[in-house]
Each structure stands twice: as C-alpha cells, then as structure tokens.
Amino acid sequence: SQKIEQNSEALNIQEGKTATLTCNYTNYSPAYLQWYRQDPGRGPVFLLLIRENEKEKRKERLKVTFDTTLKQSLFHITASQPADSATYLCALRPTGGTSYGKLTFGQGTILTVHP
C-alpha cells in the first residue's frame, strides 16, 4: 500500500543549528512532493514544492532535496530560530492513476527550536 512516513515525531534543536527532517514514501508513482508548515490549531501553510526531475530547491533558509531512487525527501532549515517551531508536513500528489488529485500527507514532525 502507499505510505508516506516522516522519520520522527519530534525534533528538538538549538537556535542557530540546521534542522533536517526526513520524508520517505513507498508505492507512489512519480510525483510532486510538497512541504507544509502547520501551527497548532491552524491550517497548513505551503512552503516548497519539488518536482521529480528536480534534485534540490531552495527558498531563503529552506532547502528541499528529492531523491526518487531512494524515495526520500529531506527538508532543511538553516540558522533555525524559535519562530520556526511548528509541525512540518510532507505531502505527495501522484501524477496519475486513481489517486490523482489526492494530496496525501505524512504524519508530520514537530520541530522545537530552543533559544
């Protein structure tokens, strides 16, 4: 069955360090992969989208990599700040098949950045 797994439920780091979050998937056809941020009690906010033919994408302090051979995406936040504390979700949208249109989310990783 199709699965999206984010490797840890919670990640605690010190301010200024780089946070690295992992997203693994199985049994998906080539897809776009997206990362979202969710604060408690609020809707997720889109951060970055990476296509299957892209290895890496950056936006300010954020960097996403996408390895379709390993079926894995890494999400990095450099120079992390306490304001980066939130739940980060990866999401996968198949490009075809019966699941088309169904953006499926991982369970999320709760990131806490300590001052």
Added chain:
Amino acid sequence: EAGVTQSPTHLIKTRGQQATLRCSPISGHTSVYWYQQALGLGLQFLLWYDEGEERNRGNFPPRFSGRQFPNYSSELNVNALELEDSALYLCASSFLERGNTIYFGEGSWLTVV
C-alpha cells in the same frame, strides 16, 4: 487577495445530528479539497471537488458528503454525527493542474457531544 475562507469557525453538535461546513476557495480556483484532522492526528483526505463534480474520495463512510456550487464554493455535510467525528475540518483550494499547490483555510472545529 482573500484566501480560503471557512465557516463556521467552531460548531458544537449532539451525537446523531447533522453538521454542515462551508468553504469559499481562492478566487479563480476551481478545485476544493476537504481534510479531517482529529486531535493529535494527521490530515486525512476526505473529498475532492472540481468543476462541480466529486473527483476523488477518501476512506470515509457515506455519511460524509458534500457538494461544490457553480461559484466553486463547497459545503461538507456530516450526517448521523458520532463522537469520533470531533475534529478540525480543513478546506483547501487550487487550480486543477498536476502537482499544483493547494492552499488551506483555517478550518472549522467540530465538536460532537
């Protein structure tokens, strides 16, 4: 430009009743998605509508239903409410384009007592 708007923000219903949640997509977006997020759990895909048609459905019983109106707004109906239906219901919208981003509203909190 206004984002996705949802109403009501909070709703309290009694077990067995029906709940109706509403969503207005971003202007120009034709697709609307509904997700359920129970407390402490992940986002579960409920429904996807585009151009007034239901395009895909998650693993939820038929008492979860909805529709999309000609102006692309949508409503989600939950019949015969159960305690386990208590959750944050999130609506999102997008252009129907492969791989495109979806944009979420702030959600509607449904509490079933």
